[in-house]
Amino acid sequence: MRTLLIANRGEIAIRAARAAREFGVGSVAVFSHEDRSALHRQSADAAYQVGEPGHPVRSYLDIDALIAIAHTSGADGVYPGYGFLSESAVFAQAVVDAGLTWVGPSPATLVLTGDKVRARESAERAGVAVLAASGPVATVEVAVAEAERIGFPVFVKASGGGGGRGLRRVDSAEEVRAVFEVARREAAAAFGDDTLFVEQAVIRPRHVEVQVLADGEGNVVHLFERDCSVQRRHQKVVEIAPAPGLPRELVAALCADAVAFAHEVDYRSAGTVEFLVWTDPDGRATRSVAGYGYAFIEMNPRIQVEHTVTEEATGIDLVLAQLRIAAGETLADLGIAQEGISIQRTAIQCRVTTEDPSDEFRPSTGTIVAYRSPGGPGIRLDGSAYAGAVVTPFYDSLLVKQTATGPDFASAARRARRGLSDFVIRGVASNIDFLQGLLAHPDFLAGDLSTAFLDEHPELMAGTPGAHLGEAGSLLLRLAETTVNRPHGTATTTVRDPGDRLPVDREPASMPAVTAKQLLDGAGPESLARWLRGRTAVAVTDTTLRDAHQSLLATRVRTIDLVPGAEVTARLLPGLFSLECWGGATFDAALRFLGEDPWERLELVRAAAPDVLTQMLIRGRNALGYAPYPDQVVAAFVAHARASGMDVFRVFDALNDAERTLPVIDAVREHGGYVEAAVCYTGNLLDPAETTYTLDYYLRIAEAYVTAGVHGLVIKDMAGLLRPPAARVLIAAIRDRFDVPLRLHTHDTAGGQMATLIAAIDAGIDGVDAASAPLASGGSQPSLGGLLAATAHA
Known part of the structure; x- marks a missing residue:
């Protein structure tokens, strides 16, 4: 083997590249478009993009593309790692058929171990203890009968499953019927195989696995055991080698059975044989040793995520051993014999993930803005994190594996806690606080472990919001949460009214002879439309109270701050056409994030600005x-909004589907409001290459809305793409064809939309939107003060 293709990503790809360098062979990485800045791409001697943009997972599962890259790059070996195609017999066979070296067990062994029913049969032939179980169950009736024969509780399991998918514990025949089809669909979706079987469930077991290593000449050794009992939703959290508290005669029996199973399936390379172990003081288990029962679960025919603890405990490099065995070397060539393998120290691996314990362990995504890793004696890190790395939602949330070692379990745990405390990760959440709490728990340190450990200690799962922000960030978050959400009720201290901070020495502007509000209330929306269309002066809508703070501040401005602003704006600018103050995301944000009544907000703003039209955005x-x-x-919603004080309803559909806005248009007209339809703008209609979003396209949309009976139109430039030349053409065309008021709404995304507003005014626009300067520009609208200055004396 001269060059190794690493058919994986992340930390295991980096691990394999290091082993390849140590072995003296070249390495080739593959990366998806979404992984183009990933660290593993830089760790190999060469890197090739695999798959197409937009398919981040499928790219790493494209067998034909991976083999083509192997040929193109000159690779003659393929390392699968874990996950993705690592257990795919189809991939292994394709590699062999392509004349390449597969670093792993044979395709035939992968077929056998990948089928849980056949793997169980192999265990029985090898004399390995197994749990009571059925064969494949084709119907729910058969599953119920087998469950009753075995005795509840049982697991309904996917034959080709793993990682907890297609796995359901049931305690009665009724539960079997309830979960059977769900488990079957989940198994089919996850593994392409909907075969299920029923297996005895053991209460409060430990999950113990034995690492084996085998060469191509039938020689097998074990590297002792690992405890992987602490799991969340069947996913391992920490792994320990050796397993704390287990009698060594039990460990010897587990290791002997693991070796026997590996011989039975003709295993080659590194693999893991997994067992359940439980206390059995009465000796009722099929196989009982030193007061413990145990039984075979499955074999993982690949390197495991947690292989690092075995490497640190025994001093044997498993990944390098995989490469050397694949290249034809024997265990004797590697200098590995069973009598020479011993446990030299205790190792604990912690999986540091970008999951947020304070948000039910949901994966956190974003850019890592700061990253500092631990070091010092007894700390090993395997990861792919760095400051500036982008954590995407497409892959496993594992960020880095920390493996801590010590002369015994207690000292390894202390060292692991010290290592975790040295981490600094900013920009994304992590589970470090959770891991620190786990490693400090008295039951964990006492070795009282089981797969139910976290269920029995739910307090460990309650994370602290904002823990990943650091001390200063957490303090700011705490202050913000307490101020806005008031978890302890209304504050007993006096909060200064923000209205007190507003200017008091400004005289109200003179009231215009006729206002838009007077026309709507007195003569109706049709009269308002004729007045707006016939004006010489351009009408202005102030968006500060809605779109401006929605665009810049995530809609988090509170009613207590908005109402004084509405009152002063209406008093100082009585000639405004309208105040956009409601709709869009404000309703949702008020309810979900601010704990406020959005209807009360509307009523209060209406009362604060009685002489100016209120305006909202509604999504059809x-x-x-x-x-x-x-x-x-x-x-009914429109009717209630109108009754609560809403005047102008700007309705839009993001895809310009006028039919989806008809219920709003009809309801607004019925209740005497002014309805304005948005023509959503994108692209550049002046681009000769544009074939979809052309001038004719926009005119068709405008015609559909006019036919539907709107009182006016608005060009809604949501991304700030409307350039001045295009604005002149579009406005002139609509003005020429339709005799309804036309207004313009744009976002100053790139900072040039003031020019577009001025071009629109020159082209005959009837009204424009702008925002108060402190909340203008950027994602918001252009500055109202800037617009007034730009058009003064014009």
């Missing part, structure tokens, strides 16, 4: 939600 049939509602619900 979606109203203010994110999915369509029945027409009756939309109509």
